[in-house]
Amino acid sequence: MRRRLFILLLLAACGSDQVFEHDLEPIQLSRAPIEPGGAMMGGLLAAVSTVAGIEPLLVDTAFPIDSLGRAGCAAGAVAGWTYTGDMNLRGNWQSATPLRASFRNVGLFDTCPGFVGDTTTQPAGVLGGPLLANFSVGLVLPRDAAQPAIMTLWPSYPGTDDQLAVDGLAALHFEPRGSASVGQVGGEASLTLPNSRIVLAACAAPRAFATTEAQETCAHGEVALKASGQDVMLAVGTGEGPLILSDMAWGRVAAQLGVAADAGTAGELYTPFATTATPALYVDLPRLALLQGTTDSNWLGACTELARARRIEWVLANQDNGACFQPCDASGSSAASTRPYVELGGSLRVAVVSETSEVIRSLNGDVPVRTQIDGIVGAGTLAGTRLRLDYLSQPTGRVLAACEAGATRETCWTAPSCPPLSGNGQTLMCFAQTVSVSAQVCK
Amino acid sequence: MLRSRYHLAALAAPFLCARVLAGPLDDAHVADSGFSGPTSGDLASVYWNPAGLGLLQGPQVMLGGAWQSTSVSVDRASIDPATGANPGSTNFPRASGSGTLQPFRWPPGPGGFFAIGAGIGHRFGIALALYSPFSSNLAMQPTADGELPTRYHLVNMRFDHTAVAIGLAIHASESIQIGVTTGALFPSAHLVFDEDTALGGATSSKENPAMAARYDLASSGIQIPSYFLSLGAQYRRGRLSLGFSYTTAPLGTAGLVSLSMANTQITPPGGAAGDLCPASTPGCLAGQIRYRLPSIYTLGATWQATPHWSATGIVRWLRNSAHDDITVLVAGPAALTAPGTSIPDHVVLYRGFTDSFDVRGRAVYEDKYFRVGGTLRLETSAVPASHVSAAAIDGLKVEPSVAAEFRVWRQVRMSAGYAFTYMFPVDTGTSVFDPRAVSACQTAGGDLANPACQAQSSGQARPTAAGTYHMWRQALSVYTSFGF
Numbered sequence: 001m002r003r004r005l006f007i008l009l010l011l012a013a014c015g016s017d018q019v020f021e022h023d024l025e026p027i028q029l030s031r032a033p034i035e036p037g038g039a040m041m042g043g044l045l046a047a048v049s050t051v052a053g054i055e056p057l058l059v060d061t062a063f064p065i066d067s068l069g070r071a072g073c074a075a076g077a078v079a080g081w082t083y084t085g086d087m088n089l090r091g092n093w094q095s096a097t098p099l100r101a102s103f104r105n106v107g108l109f110d111t112c113p114g115f116v117g118d119t120t121t122q123p124a125g126v127l128g129g130p131l132l133a134n135f136s137v138g139l140v141l142p143r144d145a146a147q148p149a150i151m152t153l154w155p156s157y158p159g160t161d162d163q164l165a166v167d168g169l170a171a172l173h174f175e176p177r178g179s180a181s182v183g184q185v186g187g188e189a190s191l192t193l194p195n196s197r198i199v200l201a202a203c204a205a206p207r208a209f210a211t212t213e214a215q216e217t218c219a220h221g222e223v224a225l226k227a228s229g230q231d232v233m234l235a236v237g238t239g240e241g242p243l244i245l246s247d248m249a250w251g252r253v254a255a256q257l258g259v260a261a262d263a264g265t266a267g268e269l270y271t272p273f274a275t276t277a278t279p280a281l282y283v284d285l286p287r288l289a290l291l292q293g294t295t296d297s298n299w300l301g302a303c304t305e306l307a308r309a310r311r312i313e314w315v316l317a318n319q320d321n322g323a324c325f326q327p328c329d330a331s332g333s334s335a336a337s338t339r340p341y342v343e344l345g346g347s348l349r350v351a352v353v354s355e356t357s358e359v360i361r362s363l364n365g366d367v368p369v370r371t372q373i374d375g376i377v378g379a380g381t382l383a384g385t386r387l388r389l390d391y392l393s394q395p396t397g398r399v400l401a402a403c404e405a406g407a408t409r410e411t412c413w414t415a416p417s418c419p420p421l422s423g424n425g426q427t428l429m430c431f432a433q434t435v436s437v438s439a440q441v442c443k
Numbered sequence: 444m445l446r447s448r449y450h451l452a453a454l455a456a457p458f459l460c461a462r463v464l465a466g467p468l469d470d471a472h473v474a475d476s477g478f479s480g481p482t483s484g485d486l487a488s489v490y491w492n493p494a495g496l497g498l499l500q501g502p503q504v505m506l507g508g509a510w511q512s513t514s515v516s517v518d519r520a521s522i523d524p525a526t527g528a529n530p531g532s533t534n535f536p537r538a539s540g541s542g543t544l545q546p547f548r549w550p551p552g553p554g555g556f557f558a559i560g561a562g563i564g565h566r567f568g569i570a571l572a573l574y575s576p577f578s579s580n581l582a583m584q585p586t587a588d589g590e591l592p593t594r595y596h597l598v599n600m601r602f603d604h605t606a607v608a609i610g611l612a613i614h615a616s617e618s619i620q621i622g623v624t625t626g627a628l629f630p631s632a633h634l635v636f637d638e639d640t641a642l643g644g645a646t647s648s649k650e651n652p653a654m655a656a657r658y659d660l661a662s663s664g665i666q667i668p669s670y671f672l673s674l675g676a677q678y679r680r681g682r683l684s685l686g687f688s689y690t691t692a693p694l695g696t697a698g699l700v701s702l703s704m705a706n707t708q709i710t711p712p713g714g715a716a717g718d719l720c721p722a723s724t725p726g727c728l729a730g731q732i733r734y735r736l737p738s739i740y741t742l743g744a745t746w747q748a749t750p751h752w753s754a755t756g757i758v759r760w761l762r763n764s765a766h767d768d769i770t771v772l773v774a775g776p777a778a779l780t781a782p783g784t785s786i787p788d789h790v791v792l793y794r795g796f797t798d799s800f801d802v803r804g805r806a807v808y809e810d811k812y813f814r815v816g817g818t819l820r821l822e823t824s825a826v827p828a829s830h831v832s833a834a835a836i837d838g839l840k841v842e843p844s845v846a847a848e849f850r851v852w853r854q855v856r857m858s859a860g861y862a863f864t865y866m867f868p869v870d871t872g873t874s875v876f877d878p879r880a881v882s883a884c885q886t887a888g889g890d891l892a893n894p895a896c897q898a899q900s901s902g903q904a905r906p907t908a909a910g911t912y913h914m915w916r917q918a919l920s921v922y923t924s925f926g927f
Contacts (some may be wrong), residue, residue: 159729
């Protein structure tokens with residue numbers, strides 16, 4: 001089945017001379033339900049022209065292909081072949097609607113994805129990662145379900161990470177994943193799926209934090225011991241609603257939370273990865289922190305990095321009272337730099353699915369095999385954020401994240417990277433405040 | 444696309460050539476003391492035709508620069524203040540502007556040229572050079588009433604592209620040399636223009652300075668370079684020399700230059716002091732501009748009529764049509780709601796250039812101790828008349844120039860030249876810029892199939908630039924070469 005998919009993709013990519021016609025203005029998107037019967041905060045839906053009229057088109061960063069049912073999908077899914085065609089995005093659902101973007105001569109699959117969110121939403125196709133990766137994609141995802149989501153397609157996004165950090169944007173770098181290749185076997189052509197999937201490290205269910213709490217001490221060698229939460233790897237999926245986790249990953253998180261792994265509400269999950277409903281266990285997660293998807297020699301893991309950033313933030317907020325940096329966060333006489341992160345909270349809806357479900361298997365289809373991806377952070381989980389999926393940033397892609405106006409720390413909080421702090425009076429912007437650093441490393 | 448219909452003619456004339464800028468951005472006379480070109484064999488060949496490096500004899504150094512002054516004037520057509528379209532009851536005084544390019548700074552600015560190289564065993568030639576193949580500098584001055592009639596297209600601009608290049612040539616045979624230059628192009632820029640925030644409104648008068656937001660973007664420090672390649676060949680037989688070269692646009696990006704504008708300010712409408720950034724985070728805006736540079740084909744022929752007299756013809760084909768717009772992108776704090784709502788966080792400045800041809804004829808008299816010559820240059824416009832704005836003034840140009848070179852001492856030669864460029868006045872007719880497209884596109888719901896939205900998308904939905912444009916330039920250049 002997978003081999004057939006690969007061949008289809010190769011054919012879809014053959015001989016196309018792609019033309020992207022778009023402006024830099026916002027494109028309005030609607031949203032599917034986050035779960036059956038849930039709020040309309042789920043997968044992002046554009047309006048697309050088909051021969052059957054204007055139909056919904058799923059905008060899904062996690063989906064590895066671009067597809068559009070040539071005859072429309074309102075009458076039901078019809079699996080077809082591949083073709084070079086056009087994908088014309090419309091401004092709304094009216095019959096005479098403005099053309100807002102046109103992707104011409106692009107390789108498409110003539111297939112209809114399954115329902116999305118619930119059984120009332122049948123997209124005509126998917127604007128997936130391969131097409132989106134040609135842009136710096138801006139997304140405004142309101143927490144208010146009554147407000148439309150907004151997408152902008154820019155050729156790039158200005159500003160270095162440091163510049164944007166001053167503006168409060170957290171830059172989470174990633175190396176696109178999802179590539180898979182198949183050699184020539186039995187006369188079939190070899191082909192490659194492009195790298196287009198954004199995968200970030202995350203800390204699921206970290207403890208609550210406030211700069212008014214008592215200081216957390218941390219001696220040398222204890223940096224990992226003081227972490228709370230569970231490390232997971234998540235794909236960013238704007239076509240999905242809830243946070244989707246494999247049952248294996250949820251088992252670890254549940255243990256961390258001290259709840260039974262099978263406690264929750266049985267239900268169904270509708271994603272484009274499967275044409276039928278995926279059995280799911282719906283649970284709630286108190287909070288989730290998203291960090292960079294890239295690693296380096298100093299990378300400690302998502303939850304450990306989060307805990308370090310919180311401790312350093314705590315010191316900066318309390319340095320006037322004599323607070324000092326914990327030894328485990330020190331590098332010589334300076335506090336270590338912190339990793340940028342986005343923390344989401346306010347009871348996040350989670351769909352727990354089987355490790356062997358199509359959605360989890362598809363996420364881990366990389367060839368060669370890479371780090372296990374535990375699930376997808378969906379558009380519903382990301383509600384309340386303003387994201388810039390800067391695929392074209394060099395040398396690695398980056399997700400620039402900010403919270404919508406009016407967000408509280410409990411619902412959305414972004415912390416750009418804070419540089420090494422030496423306590424010599426340096427003035428800089430860290431953790432959303434301009435601080436003059438006087439704190440030293442604890443003796 | 445409009446195509447130039449000017450007839451081209453290669454004219455030999457009793458003038459020498461000095462360094463003067465050609466069409467927008469392009470420098471038609473890099474290191475050209477009046478004697479360099481695709482058939483010559485000096486260090487300037489790094490730019491003109493790397494095959495010419497094969498004619499170098501022994502170690503050489505070339506150093507020099509040019510002072511260039513450009514003057515422009517703009518007589519804008521009247522507009523209707525209700526729509527912003529021509530004609531109407533609002534008249535504009537003549538606007539004038541000027542710009543000077545000179546290399547006396549570090550790193551060497553536009554007009555400067557420094558090269559060091561050597562011929563090795565009459566077989567190879569190699570050189571390293573620093574020069575600026577693309578540059579522009581123009582600032583519009585306020586009129587007597589303190590207004591800037593061209594503000595929506597240009598307040599001032601400076602574009603520099605400093606090239607660091609290595610050239611290598613080899614004798615393929617007795618009569619044929621081939622060469623290659625590879626280099627890095629370091630861009631820098633400063634761009635200031637106004638945006639009429641009233642264009643989308645139904646009631647506000649158009650081009651009201653009180654509704655203008657000022658965008659001031661400048662790069663800072665050394666930027667990530669683009670890379671280019673130049674290939675060339677020379678053929679010499681008897682009295683005839685032929686040369687041909689091709690220089691690529693920036694490689695790997697289809698000619699695109701993405702330039703970070705770290706010092707970006709937007710002054711909101713109303714003339715308020717400062718920019719949009721809160722006092723706690725000054726300089727909170729990050730900008731970027733994106734544009735394309737052309738590739739260039741150069742062809743030349745020299746006929747050595749007598750031992751003292753020679754005639755040269757040169758044709759350059761500049762693929763300026765790649766330069767279709769300048770896209771300005773601005774990022775700022777998420778909490779800053781104005782960019783992207785009441786003030787655009789992106790602006791497309793339409794350019795719509797077209798390919799241009801630069802044709803010149805040159806006659807040179809040469810003796811043992813000196814040489815003199817003259818060039819008459821004719822260049823077609825890189826900008827169709829209806830696309831002309833204060834930011835892109837171009838038309839058919841004629842340029843006589845004279846130059847002389849003397850052997851100062853043994854292998855030390857010094858040359859100097861003067862050139863005057865005159866652009867025939869350009870009457871834009873109906874300008875491609877139409878401010879009514881903004882509201883028309885809004886009415887169409889941003890429909891990209893709508894011509895008004897296509898105009899807006901390409902950057903033509905701006906205040907009209909209709910009028911008559913004048914430009915002239917003077918340049919004085921001095922170059923010295925040393926042989927060892």
